[in-house]
Amino acid sequence: MNIHEYxxxxxxxxxxxxxxRGKPAFCVEEAVAAWEELAAPEELAAPxVVVKAQIHAGxxxxxxxxxxxxxxxxGKGGAGKGGVRLCRSQDEVRQAAESMLGHVLVTKQTGKGxxxxxxLYIEEGAAIERELYLSLLVDRxxxxxxxxxxxxxxxxxxxxxxxxxxxxxxxxxxxxxxKAWQARKIAFALGLQKEKNSVKEFARLLQKLVVxxxxxxxxxxxxxxxxxxxxxxxxxxxxxxxxxxxxxxxQQDLESLRDEGEEEPSEREANAVGLSYIKxxxxxxxxxxxxxxxxxxxxxxxxxxxxxxxxxxxxxxxxKERVETAFGIILKDKAVKAILVNIFGGIMRCDVIAEGIVAxxxxxxxxxxxxxxxxxxxxxxxxxxxxxxxLNLTTAxxxxxxxxxxxxAARQH
Ligand code: GDP
Ligand code: MN
Numbered sequence: 001m002n003i004h005e006y007x008x009x010x011x012x013x014x015x016x017x018x019x020x021r022g023k024p025a026f027c028v029e030e031a032v033a034a035w036e037e038l039a040a041p042e043e044l045a046a047p048x049v050v051v052k053a054q055i056h057a058g059x060x061x062x063x064x065x066x067x068x069x070x071x072x073x074x075g076k077g078g079a080g081k082g083g084v085r086l087c088r089s090q091d092e093v094r095q096a097a098e099s100m101l102g103h104v105l106v107t108k109q110t111g112k113g114x115x116x117x118x119x120l121y122i123e124e125g126a127a128i129e130r131e132l133y134l135s136l137l138v139d140r141x142x143x144x145x146x147x148x149x150x151x152x153x154x155x156x157x158x159x160x161x162x163x164x165x166x167x168x169x170x171x172x173x174x175x176x177x178x179k180a181w182q183a184r185k186i187a188f189a190l191g192l193q194k195e196k197n198s199v200k201e202f203a204r205l206l207q208k209l210v211v212x213x214x215x216x217x218x219x220x221x222x223x224x225x226x227x228x229x230x231x232x233x234x235x236x237x238x239x240x241x242x243x244x245x246x247x248x249x250x251q252q253d254l255e256s257l258r259d260e261g262e263e264e265p266s267e268r269e270a271n272a273v274g275l276s277y278i279k280x281x282x283x284x285x286x287x288x289x290x291x292x293x294x295x296x297x298x299x300x301x302x303x304x305x306x307x308x309x310x311x312x313x314x315x316x317x318x319x320k321e322r323v324e325t326a327f328g329i330i331l332k333d334k335a336v337k338a339i340l341v342n343i344f345g346g347i348m349r350c351d352v353i354a355e356g357i358v359a360x361x362x363x364x365x366x367x368x369x370x371x372x373x374x375x376x377x378x379x380x381x382x383x384x385x386x387x388x389x390x391l392n393l394t395t396a397x398x399x400x401x402x403x404x405x406x407x408x409a410a411r412q413h
Contacts, residue, residue, distance in 0.1 A: 282307025323356025
């Protein structure tokens with residue numbers, strides 16, 4: 001689960017990390033009202049706030065609004081037209097809020113479609129000396145948490161990794177925890193010894209981040225930029241946070257931070273009835289029981305030249321209704337050109353699946369070719385049910401036969 005920048009900053013603030021004052025705004029008036037409260041930070045000569053579009057995607061500063069497309073260059077911060085704007089008067093806040101709320105922001109991470117902005121974060125302005133990069137994430141290949149940092153913060157970290165990998169430092173948290181010397185080593189790699197007390201402050205900040213990471217079952221926390229202020233102190237200027245979905249049962253207060261407007265509607269519908277569904281880019285829908293079999297099915301579809309439209313595990317205890325719901329979700333995806341049903345009947349009985357398929361076909365318009373492979377418990381009854389229904393479908397004995405038939409059907413459709 002992802003959360004917004006302003007929510008992540010709230011969690012970081014609670015843990016004692018340095019975050020600026022700010023207010024979320026859901027309408028223009030709230031944004032304008034925030035100016036009064038936030039506009040006069042002591043270190044700045046002139047009043048300044050930053051209006052930031054809240055979407056679950058980065059690259060906002062360098063992004064552009066669809067409604068502004070063609071009206072000059074998309075800017076980065078400053079007077080630009082992106083999703084992060086520095087405002088020097090209440091009027092500028094109003095203008096920024098009006099041009100962001102209800103408009104679609106396109107960034108490197110949103111894809112061409114962009115994302116609708118319906119929340120803003122208004123933050124007090126701050127002076128910047130340097131911008132650093134810091135993130136913690138679960139590194140599965142090392143079975144531990146990786147700490148990644150760079151002195152080239154603020155910008156696209158993927159590009160830094162590609163062009164100047166030597167500017168990125170990495171370390172892992174050991175089984176015996178994170179050590180102070182590890183934090184200091186990173187601080188030196190970031191050049192923080194140049195500033196008074198910054199090494200110490202960085203080490204403390206990083207330790208707190210590690211604590212939060214563990215406590216909250218975080219999968220990723222990314223601070224880009226982590227700012228060094230002119231007085232050498234540090235500041236979290238942007239924050240992205242992702243939580244491990246499998247641990248949410250023990251982090252129930254985080255549920256209230258979920259923004260359903262940011263989630264794929266089909267994935268939400270599926271989760272509500274206990275289906276594991278993830279939408280993908282291809283055109284062959286897969287309906288499978290068991291995550292392993294679902295992965296194998298997707299691999300074989302690809303092996304025969306097809307592209308899966310989704311990952312869908314109907315689960316071990318699926319009933320007729322769940323199968324029907326699964327069909328409904330699959331059929332709503334306009335990209336689907338064929339459906340491949342691959343069921344291994346263990347606890348799940350093939351006749352139940354067959355009944356679900358028939359029920360779905362009767363209540364829904366199955367407008368694409370359907371290839372069904374049933375094996376295991378009660379597969380004969382299942383096949384009989386399908387044959388009796390006189391549904392227009394293709395059956396297959398083996399998985400590779402089923403995959404080949406689905407790929408061929410999708411090509412012709
Ligand atoms: P992102 O583009 O989605 O990653 O959004 P960020 O929150 O990282 O903002 C992009 C850039 O805007 C930052 O790297 C900063 O350079 C700039 N920025 C954001 N807030 C402030 C601020 O308070 N003062 C100044 N001077 N620049 C800011
Ligand atoms: Mn950023």
